[in-house]
Amino acid sequence: MAASVILPAPVERAALAARHGWGPDSAPAPLAALATAQAGLHAARLLTPYVTAHTRNPAFTGDELRAALSPGGTLVKIRCMRRTLHLWPLDQAPDAHMATLRLRLGATRATARRHGLAEAGLRRWGQRAVDALAAGPLSDRDLQNHLAKQHPGRTDVAAIRLGIKWAWESGHITYRNASASLHREERQYALLSHAHPGLALTGRDTRAATIALVRRYLHAYGPAAEGDVLWWTGLTRAEITPALAALRQDLVRVRIDGLPDELLALEEDLERIRSAPPLPAGHVRLLAFEDPTFKGYFTTRSRYHDPAHTAQAFNTIGEVRAAINVAGRIAGTWAWDKRTRTVRSTLFTTQPAAVRRLIRHHLERVETFLRTEPS
DSSP states (O other), X not given: OEEEEEEOHHHHHHHHHHHHTOXXXXXXXXXXXHHHHTTSEEOSSSSHHHHHHHHHOTXXXXXXXXXXXXXXXXXXXXXXXXXXXXXXXXXXXXXXXXHHHHHHHHHHHHHHHHTTOOHHHHHHHHHHHHHHGGGOOEXXXXXXXXXXXXXXXXXXXXXXXXXXXXXXXXXXXXXXXXXXXXXXXXXXXXXXXXXXXXXXXXOSOHHHHHHHHHHHHHHHHOSBOHHHHHHHHOOOHHHHHHHHHHTGGGEEEEEETTOOSOEEEEGGGHHHHHTOOOOOTTOEEEEOTTOHHHHTOSTTGGGGSOGGGHHHHBOTTSOBOOEEEETTEEEEEEEEETTTTEEEEEESSOOOHHHHHHHHHHHHHHHHHHHTSOX
Protein backbone atom coordinates (compact mmCIF):
# COMPACT_ATOMS: atom_id res chain seq x y z
CA MET A 1 0.00 0.00 0.00
CA ALA A 2 1.40 3.38 -1.03
CA ALA A 3 2.14 6.17 1.46
CA SER A 4 -0.46 8.76 2.46
CA VAL A 5 -1.58 11.45 0.03
CA ILE A 6 -3.25 14.65 1.27
CA LEU A 7 -6.17 16.05 -0.73
CA PRO A 8 -7.94 19.41 -0.36
CA ALA A 9 -11.58 18.83 0.60
CA PRO A 10 -13.00 20.84 -2.35
CA VAL A 11 -11.00 18.71 -4.79
CA GLU A 12 -12.28 15.47 -3.27
CA ARG A 13 -15.89 16.72 -3.40
CA ALA A 14 -15.48 17.75 -7.03
CA ALA A 15 -14.03 14.35 -7.92
CA LEU A 16 -17.02 12.60 -6.35
CA ALA A 17 -19.45 14.88 -8.18
CA ALA A 18 -17.73 14.17 -11.48
CA ARG A 19 -17.62 10.44 -10.88
CA HIS A 20 -21.30 10.27 -9.90
CA GLY A 21 -22.50 12.45 -12.73
CA TRP A 22 -23.77 15.53 -10.89
CA GLY A 23 -20.79 17.79 -11.50
CA PRO A 24 -20.70 20.58 -14.10
CA ASP A 25 -20.03 18.12 -16.95
CA SER A 26 -22.58 15.81 -18.47
CA ALA A 27 -23.32 12.53 -16.76
CA PRO A 28 -23.14 9.23 -18.63
CA ALA A 29 -26.48 8.92 -20.41
CA PRO A 30 -26.83 5.11 -20.62
CA LEU A 31 -28.41 3.91 -17.40
CA ALA A 32 -26.01 0.97 -17.13
CA ALA A 33 -23.09 3.43 -17.19
CA LEU A 34 -24.78 5.59 -14.56
CA ALA A 35 -25.37 2.54 -12.37
CA THR A 36 -21.72 1.52 -12.80
CA ALA A 37 -20.56 4.97 -11.71
CA GLN A 38 -22.52 4.68 -8.44
CA ALA A 39 -21.80 0.96 -7.82
CA GLY A 40 -25.50 0.28 -8.23
CA LEU A 41 -28.51 2.60 -8.17
CA HIS A 42 -30.29 2.63 -4.82
CA ALA A 43 -33.92 1.62 -5.31
CA ALA A 44 -35.46 1.02 -1.88
CA ARG A 45 -37.97 3.82 -2.55
CA LEU A 46 -39.98 3.89 -5.77
CA LEU A 47 -38.90 7.41 -6.72
CA THR A 48 -35.21 7.13 -5.90
CA PRO A 49 -33.70 5.61 -9.08
CA TYR A 50 -35.89 7.80 -11.29
CA VAL A 51 -34.90 10.98 -9.49
CA THR A 52 -31.26 9.86 -9.36
CA ALA A 53 -31.24 9.52 -13.14
CA HIS A 54 -33.21 12.74 -13.72
CA THR A 55 -30.99 14.92 -11.56
CA ARG A 56 -27.95 13.68 -13.52
CA ASN A 57 -29.60 13.82 -16.94
CA PRO A 58 -32.52 16.28 -17.18
CA ALA A 59 -33.62 14.72 -20.50
CA PHE A 60 -34.15 11.35 -18.81
CA THR A 61 -37.66 9.89 -18.95
CA GLY A 62 -39.25 7.24 -16.76
CA ASP A 63 -39.76 5.01 -19.79
CA GLU A 64 -35.99 4.65 -20.12
CA LEU A 65 -35.70 3.05 -16.70
CA ARG A 66 -38.75 0.87 -17.23
CA ALA A 67 -37.21 -0.38 -20.49
CA ALA A 68 -33.87 -1.06 -18.77
CA LEU A 69 -35.65 -3.25 -16.20
CA SER A 70 -37.90 -5.03 -18.70
CA PRO A 71 -37.05 -8.49 -20.07
CA GLY A 72 -33.89 -8.19 -22.12
CA GLY A 73 -33.00 -4.86 -20.51
CA THR A 74 -29.63 -3.71 -19.19
CA LEU A 75 -30.42 -3.59 -15.45
CA VAL A 76 -31.66 -6.08 -12.87
CA LYS A 77 -33.17 -5.30 -9.48
CA ILE A 78 -31.71 -7.26 -6.59
CA ARG A 79 -31.58 -6.91 -2.82
CA CYS A 80 -27.93 -6.71 -1.84
CA MET A 81 -25.97 -4.12 0.16
CA ARG A 82 -27.51 -3.63 3.61
CA ARG A 83 -30.33 -5.89 2.37
CA THR A 84 -31.73 -3.00 0.32
CA LEU A 85 -32.86 -2.88 -3.30
CA HIS A 86 -30.36 -1.81 -5.95
CA LEU A 87 -30.31 -1.76 -9.73
CA TRP A 88 -27.17 -3.27 -11.24
CA PRO A 89 -25.83 -3.77 -14.76
CA LEU A 90 -26.14 -7.44 -15.63
CA ASP A 91 -22.40 -8.11 -15.72
CA GLN A 92 -21.89 -6.73 -12.19
CA ALA A 93 -25.01 -8.04 -10.44
CA PRO A 94 -23.62 -11.55 -9.67
CA ASP A 95 -20.87 -10.08 -7.46
CA ALA A 96 -23.32 -7.94 -5.48
CA HIS A 97 -25.70 -10.89 -5.20
CA MET A 98 -23.17 -13.48 -4.03
CA ALA A 99 -21.23 -11.18 -1.69
CA THR A 100 -24.39 -10.35 0.25
CA LEU A 101 -26.39 -13.58 -0.17
CA ARG A 102 -25.65 -14.77 3.37
CA LEU A 103 -27.33 -11.67 4.82
CA ARG A 104 -30.52 -12.10 2.87
CA LEU A 105 -30.99 -15.83 3.23
CA GLY A 106 -30.24 -15.57 6.94
CA ALA A 107 -32.91 -12.91 7.39
CA THR A 108 -35.42 -14.99 5.40
CA ARG A 109 -34.70 -18.06 7.52
CA ALA A 110 -35.18 -16.04 10.69
CA THR A 111 -38.54 -14.71 9.49
CA ALA A 112 -39.61 -18.23 8.48
CA ARG A 113 -38.76 -19.59 11.92
CA ARG A 114 -41.02 -16.98 13.50
CA HIS A 115 -43.82 -18.39 11.34
CA GLY A 116 -42.99 -21.99 12.24
CA LEU A 117 -41.57 -22.73 8.78
CA ALA A 118 -38.35 -24.74 8.52
CA GLU A 119 -35.83 -24.27 5.72
CA ALA A 120 -37.07 -27.40 3.98
CA GLY A 121 -40.50 -25.79 3.75
CA LEU A 122 -38.98 -22.57 2.46
CA ARG A 123 -37.21 -24.46 -0.30
CA ARG A 124 -40.35 -26.40 -1.24
CA TRP A 125 -42.43 -23.26 -1.62
CA GLY A 126 -39.55 -21.56 -3.41
CA GLN A 127 -39.39 -24.37 -5.96
CA ARG A 128 -43.15 -24.23 -6.39
CA ALA A 129 -42.85 -20.53 -7.21
CA VAL A 130 -40.14 -21.31 -9.77
CA ASP A 131 -42.33 -24.01 -11.33
CA ALA A 132 -45.34 -21.68 -11.45
CA LEU A 133 -43.37 -19.07 -13.40
CA ALA A 134 -42.17 -21.52 -16.04
CA ALA A 135 -45.14 -20.56 -18.23
CA GLY A 136 -44.41 -16.86 -18.01
CA PRO A 137 -44.45 -13.80 -15.69
CA LEU A 138 -47.13 -13.37 -13.05
CA SER A 139 -48.11 -10.48 -10.85
CA ASP A 140 -47.47 -10.82 -7.13
CA ARG A 141 -51.16 -11.49 -6.43
CA ASP A 142 -51.57 -13.90 -9.34
CA LEU A 143 -48.50 -15.87 -8.28
CA GLN A 144 -49.75 -16.19 -4.71
CA ASN A 145 -53.24 -17.19 -5.88
CA HIS A 146 -51.79 -19.74 -8.31
CA LEU A 147 -49.72 -21.38 -5.58
CA ALA A 148 -52.68 -21.47 -3.20
CA LYS A 149 -54.89 -23.17 -5.82
CA GLN A 150 -52.18 -25.64 -6.86
CA HIS A 151 -51.68 -26.75 -3.28
CA PRO A 152 -55.11 -26.76 -1.58
CA GLY A 153 -55.05 -27.49 2.09
CA ARG A 154 -51.57 -25.99 2.39
CA THR A 155 -52.51 -22.38 1.81
CA ASP A 156 -50.60 -20.67 4.60
CA VAL A 157 -50.22 -17.20 3.09
CA ALA A 158 -47.04 -16.52 5.07
CA ALA A 159 -45.44 -19.73 3.80
CA ILE A 160 -46.32 -18.88 0.20
CA ARG A 161 -44.93 -15.36 0.49
CA LEU A 162 -41.77 -16.56 2.18
CA GLY A 163 -41.28 -19.22 -0.48
CA ILE A 164 -41.50 -16.57 -3.20
CA LYS A 165 -39.06 -14.45 -1.24
CA TRP A 166 -36.66 -17.37 -0.89
CA ALA A 167 -36.74 -18.05 -4.64
CA TRP A 168 -36.06 -14.37 -5.34
CA GLU A 169 -33.36 -13.90 -2.73
CA SER A 170 -31.68 -17.09 -3.95
CA GLY A 171 -31.45 -15.64 -7.46
CA HIS A 172 -33.81 -17.98 -9.31
CA ILE A 173 -36.58 -15.48 -10.00
CA THR A 174 -36.65 -11.73 -10.39
CA TYR A 175 -39.21 -8.99 -10.24
CA ARG A 176 -39.80 -5.58 -11.73
CA ASN A 177 -42.32 -2.82 -11.32
CA ALA A 178 -44.72 -3.29 -14.23
CA SER A 179 -46.57 -0.03 -13.49
CA ALA A 180 -46.54 2.68 -16.14
CA SER A 181 -45.95 5.28 -13.42
CA LEU A 182 -43.00 5.84 -11.12
CA HIS A 183 -45.50 6.70 -8.37
CA ARG A 184 -47.02 3.19 -8.16
CA GLU A 185 -45.81 -0.38 -7.86
CA GLU A 186 -47.22 -3.38 -9.68
CA ARG A 187 -44.81 -6.15 -8.78
CA GLN A 188 -44.35 -8.73 -11.53
CA TYR A 189 -42.28 -11.89 -11.03
CA ALA A 190 -40.50 -13.88 -13.72
CA LEU A 191 -37.87 -16.56 -13.96
CA LEU A 192 -34.45 -14.95 -14.09
CA SER A 193 -33.66 -17.05 -17.16
CA HIS A 194 -36.72 -15.59 -18.94
CA ALA A 195 -36.22 -11.96 -17.91
CA HIS A 196 -32.46 -11.90 -18.48
CA PRO A 197 -31.37 -14.83 -20.66
CA GLY A 198 -27.78 -15.79 -19.99
CA LEU A 199 -27.60 -14.09 -16.58
CA ALA A 200 -26.73 -16.35 -13.65
CA LEU A 201 -26.65 -14.64 -10.26
CA THR A 202 -25.39 -17.73 -8.44
CA GLY A 203 -22.21 -19.76 -8.82
CA ARG A 204 -19.64 -17.01 -8.24
CA ASP A 205 -17.16 -17.70 -5.43
CA THR A 206 -18.27 -15.64 -2.42
CA ARG A 207 -14.77 -14.44 -1.53
CA ALA A 208 -14.04 -13.35 -5.10
CA ALA A 209 -17.43 -11.64 -5.29
CA THR A 210 -16.75 -9.74 -2.06
CA ILE A 211 -13.36 -8.54 -3.31
CA ALA A 212 -14.95 -7.39 -6.59
CA LEU A 213 -17.77 -5.60 -4.72
CA VAL A 214 -15.33 -3.78 -2.42
CA ARG A 215 -13.24 -2.75 -5.44
CA ARG A 216 -16.34 -1.34 -7.15
CA TYR A 217 -17.23 0.52 -3.97
CA LEU A 218 -13.79 2.12 -3.72
CA HIS A 219 -13.81 3.00 -7.40
CA ALA A 220 -17.16 4.73 -6.96
CA TYR A 221 -16.75 6.24 -3.47
CA GLY A 222 -13.05 6.34 -2.61
CA PRO A 223 -11.35 7.82 -0.71
CA ALA A 224 -13.36 6.13 2.03
CA ALA A 225 -12.79 4.69 5.50
CA GLU A 226 -13.11 1.01 6.31
CA GLY A 227 -16.13 1.98 8.41
CA ASP A 228 -17.75 3.43 5.29
CA VAL A 229 -17.22 0.13 3.46
CA LEU A 230 -18.79 -1.75 6.37
CA TRP A 231 -21.79 0.59 6.39
CA TRP A 232 -22.37 0.50 2.65
CA THR A 233 -22.08 -3.26 2.23
CA GLY A 234 -23.72 -4.29 5.49
CA LEU A 235 -21.08 -7.04 5.74
CA THR A 236 -19.03 -7.85 8.82
CA ARG A 237 -15.47 -6.80 9.51
CA ALA A 238 -14.51 -10.48 9.21
CA GLU A 239 -15.72 -10.36 5.60
CA ILE A 240 -14.41 -6.91 4.66
CA THR A 241 -10.90 -7.12 6.17
CA PRO A 242 -9.80 -10.05 3.94
CA ALA A 243 -11.20 -8.28 0.87
CA LEU A 244 -9.20 -5.14 1.66
CA ALA A 245 -6.13 -7.27 2.31
CA ALA A 246 -6.52 -8.86 -1.13
CA LEU A 247 -6.61 -5.37 -2.66
CA ARG A 248 -3.72 -4.06 -0.59
CA GLN A 249 -1.27 -3.70 -3.49
CA ASP A 250 -3.84 -1.59 -5.38
CA LEU A 251 -4.62 0.80 -2.54
CA VAL A 252 -3.22 4.14 -1.43
CA ARG A 253 -3.74 5.87 1.92
CA VAL A 254 -5.41 9.27 1.62
CA ARG A 255 -6.06 12.10 4.03
CA ILE A 256 -8.54 14.88 3.34
CA ASP A 257 -8.08 18.31 4.87
CA GLY A 258 -10.39 18.65 7.88
CA LEU A 259 -10.95 14.92 8.40
CA PRO A 260 -9.05 13.00 11.08
CA ASP A 261 -9.55 9.63 9.38
CA GLU A 262 -7.01 7.90 7.16
CA LEU A 263 -8.93 6.82 4.08
CA LEU A 264 -8.39 4.33 1.28
CA ALA A 265 -8.53 4.82 -2.47
CA LEU A 266 -7.55 2.76 -5.47
CA GLU A 267 -4.19 3.92 -6.74
CA GLU A 268 -5.48 3.79 -10.32
CA ASP A 269 -8.06 6.47 -9.40
CA LEU A 270 -5.70 8.84 -7.64
CA GLU A 271 -4.81 11.02 -10.62
CA ARG A 272 -8.47 11.36 -11.61
CA ILE A 273 -9.30 12.48 -8.08
CA ARG A 274 -6.34 14.84 -7.75
CA SER A 275 -7.01 16.59 -11.06
CA ALA A 276 -10.68 17.45 -10.41
CA PRO A 277 -11.19 21.23 -10.47
CA PRO A 278 -13.15 22.43 -7.41
CA LEU A 279 -16.86 22.94 -7.94
CA PRO A 280 -18.02 26.53 -8.47
CA ALA A 281 -19.39 28.08 -5.27
CA GLY A 282 -22.83 28.33 -6.88
CA HIS A 283 -22.96 24.78 -8.28
CA VAL A 284 -26.42 23.41 -7.39
CA ARG A 285 -27.81 19.91 -7.79
CA LEU A 286 -30.75 18.10 -6.21
CA LEU A 287 -30.16 14.54 -5.08
CA ALA A 288 -32.81 11.91 -4.37
CA PHE A 289 -33.90 10.45 -1.04
CA GLU A 290 -31.27 7.77 -0.36
CA ASP A 291 -29.29 8.96 -3.37
CA PRO A 292 -26.30 6.65 -3.89
CA THR A 293 -23.77 9.47 -3.39
CA PHE A 294 -24.56 10.26 0.22
CA LYS A 295 -25.79 6.75 1.02
CA GLY A 296 -22.24 5.60 0.36
CA TYR A 297 -20.73 6.94 3.60
CA PHE A 298 -21.30 6.80 7.32
CA THR A 299 -18.01 7.13 9.21
CA THR A 300 -16.90 10.10 7.11
CA ARG A 301 -20.15 11.54 5.82
CA SER A 302 -19.58 14.80 7.71
CA ARG A 303 -17.28 15.89 4.86
CA TYR A 304 -20.44 16.51 2.81
CA HIS A 305 -22.52 18.39 5.36
CA ASP A 306 -22.24 20.50 8.49
CA PRO A 307 -22.51 18.13 11.48
CA ALA A 308 -24.87 20.67 13.07
CA HIS A 309 -27.39 19.71 10.39
CA THR A 310 -27.06 15.92 10.67
CA ALA A 311 -30.55 15.45 12.14
CA GLN A 312 -32.03 17.48 9.28
CA ALA A 313 -30.03 15.80 6.52
CA PHE A 314 -30.40 12.20 7.80
CA ASN A 315 -33.29 10.46 9.51
CA THR A 316 -32.97 8.43 12.71
CA ILE A 317 -32.01 5.19 10.94
CA GLY A 318 -29.29 6.84 8.86
CA GLU A 319 -31.21 7.31 5.62
CA VAL A 320 -30.20 10.45 3.78
CA ARG A 321 -33.10 12.74 2.93
CA ALA A 322 -33.51 14.23 -0.54
CA ALA A 323 -30.78 16.84 -0.57
CA ILE A 324 -30.22 20.30 -1.97
CA ASN A 325 -26.55 20.15 -2.82
CA VAL A 326 -24.52 23.37 -3.11
CA ALA A 327 -20.86 23.06 -4.15
CA GLY A 328 -20.80 19.42 -3.06
CA ARG A 329 -22.29 19.85 0.41
CA ILE A 330 -25.83 19.35 1.70
CA ALA A 331 -27.33 22.81 2.11
CA GLY A 332 -30.96 21.80 2.58
CA THR A 333 -33.60 19.19 1.87
CA TRP A 334 -36.55 18.82 -0.45
CA ALA A 335 -39.48 16.41 -0.62
CA TRP A 336 -42.26 15.42 -3.01
CA ASP A 337 -45.74 15.90 -1.55
CA LYS A 338 -47.92 13.16 -3.05
CA ARG A 339 -51.17 14.83 -2.00
CA THR A 340 -50.53 18.23 -3.57
CA ARG A 341 -48.13 16.91 -6.26
CA THR A 342 -45.71 19.68 -5.41
CA VAL A 343 -42.15 19.90 -4.12
CA ARG A 344 -41.41 21.55 -0.78
CA SER A 345 -37.95 22.50 0.44
CA THR A 346 -35.95 23.73 3.41
CA LEU A 347 -32.57 25.47 3.42
CA PHE A 348 -30.33 25.04 6.46
CA THR A 349 -28.69 28.45 6.10
CA THR A 350 -29.20 31.60 4.04
CA GLN A 351 -27.81 31.31 0.52
CA PRO A 352 -26.82 34.10 -1.89
CA ALA A 353 -29.61 35.32 -4.18
CA ALA A 354 -28.04 33.77 -7.28
CA VAL A 355 -27.83 30.38 -5.56
CA ARG A 356 -31.44 30.64 -4.38
CA ARG A 357 -32.54 31.29 -7.96
CA LEU A 358 -30.68 28.19 -9.12
CA ILE A 359 -32.22 26.13 -6.33
CA ARG A 360 -35.71 27.30 -7.35
CA HIS A 361 -34.94 26.38 -10.96
CA HIS A 362 -33.90 22.85 -10.00
CA LEU A 363 -36.88 22.42 -7.67
CA GLU A 364 -39.27 23.50 -10.42
CA ARG A 365 -37.60 21.14 -12.87
CA VAL A 366 -37.85 18.08 -10.60
CA GLU A 367 -41.46 18.98 -9.76
CA THR A 368 -42.29 19.09 -13.47
CA PHE A 369 -40.57 15.74 -13.98
CA LEU A 370 -42.49 14.07 -11.14
CA ARG A 371 -45.75 15.55 -12.40
CA THR A 372 -45.31 14.07 -15.88
CA GLU A 373 -46.37 10.64 -14.61
CA PRO A 374 -49.80 9.79 -13.21
CA SER A 375 -50.20 9.51 -9.45
